[in-house]
Amino acid sequence: MLDALRVLRDTASGVDLPADVARNASLDIERLSGLLKPYLVADTLQAAGRTPGIGGRAHALLPMVHVDEADDNRLVGHVTFGRYYLGGFGAAHGGAIPLMFDEIMGRLSNAVGRPMARTAYLNVNFRAITPIDVRLRVEVRHDREEGRKRFLTAALYDGETVTADATALFITLKPGQR
Numbered sequence: 389m390l391d392a393l394r395v396l397r398d399t400a401s402g403v404d405l406p407a408d409v410a411r412n413a414s415l416d417i418e419r420l421s422g423l424l425k426p427y428l429v430a431d432t433l434q435a436a437g438r439t440p441g442i443g444g445r446a447h448a449l450l451p452m453v454h455v456d457e458a459d460d461n462r463l464v465g466h467v468t469f470g471r472y473y474l475g476g477f478g479a480a481h482g483g484a485i486p487l488m489f490d491e492i493m494g495r496l497s498n499a500v501g502r503p504m505a506r507t508a509y510l511n512v513n514f515r516a517i518t519p520i521d522v523r524l525r526v527e528v529r530h531d532r533e534e535g536r537k538r539f540l541t542a543a544l545y546d547g548e549t550v551t552a553d554a555t556a557l558f559i560t561l562k563p564g565q566r
C-alpha cells in the first residue's frame with residue numbers, strides 16, 4: 389500500500405489537472421481515507437515508521453533508501469528522489485536530503501544491537517544539485533563512539549560527484565529516557 393501511495397505522491401506532484409479530474413481524484417482520495425480510518429491505532433502500535441523489514445521503515449514521508457552493503461560501521465545504499473521531493477529546476481528539495489541522511493545515519497547508528505540513540509545534531513553541506521529521478525549512491529560511516537556519543541559521517545553521490553555530505557552526532561538514550 390505504501391509503494392502505491394509513493395507512486396500516487398510522485399504522480400500527484402507532477403500533474404497539472406483540469407478541475408473535473410482534480411475533483412474526482414479528491415473524492416477518490418477521500419474515499420480511501422474513509423476506508424482506512426476505522427483502523428487508526430495509537431502511535432506506538434502503528435506500522436508506519438516502526439516496521440524495519442519494509443522499505444523506508446514503512447514511513448510514508450521518508451525517501452526509500454535501499455541498502456546494498458552494510459557492516460557494523462559502514463553502509464552503502466542507493467536512493468532515488470521522486471517528483472514528490474522536487475525543490476525546483478530538477479533538484480531535490482533541500483529539506484528532503486537531511487531527512488534522508490537522518491534516517492539512514494540513524495539506521496546505522498542504531499544497528500547491530502547498539503542501544504537506541506537520538507540525533508543531537510545533523511550538519512549538511514549541499515555541494516552540488518541533487519537531481520530527482522536519478523539513482524544516487526549514499527555512503528554512511530560510523531566513525532567513533534565516546535561514551536553516549538556516536539559520531540557518523542555520510543555522503544550522497546551522483547556518479548562520482550558528491551552532491552551533499554553530512555556529519556551527525558547521535559546520543560544513546562539513558563535507560564527509561566524517552
Ligand SMILES: CCCCC/C=C\C/C=C\C/C=C\C/C=C\CCCC(=O)SCCNC(=O)CCNC(=O)[C@H](O)C(C)(C)COP(=O)(O)OP(=O)(O)OC[C@H]1O[C@@H](n2cnc3c(N)ncnc32)[C@H](O)[C@@H]1OP(=O)(O)O
Nearest residue numbers: 437438440490491492494495498506507508509537557559
Ligand atoms: C524519533 C525517534 C525515531 C525512533 C524510531 C523507533 C523505532 C523504529 C525502529 C527502528 C529504528 C531504526 C532506525 C532509526 C532511524 C532514524 C532515527 C532518526 C533519529 C531522529 O531523528 S531523533 C529526532 C530528532 N532528535 C531529537 O528530537 C533530539 C532531541 N534532544 C534530546 O532528546 C536530547 O537533547 C538528547 C537525548 C539528544 C541529549 O540529551 P540528554 O539530556 O540525554 O544528554 P545531554 O544533554 O547531557 O548530552 C549528553 C552529551 O552530549 C552533548 N550534546 C548534546 N547535544 C549536543 C549537540 N547538539 N551538539 C553537541 N553536543 C551535544 C552534551 O554536551 C553532553 O556532552 P558531555 O557528556 O561531554 O557533557
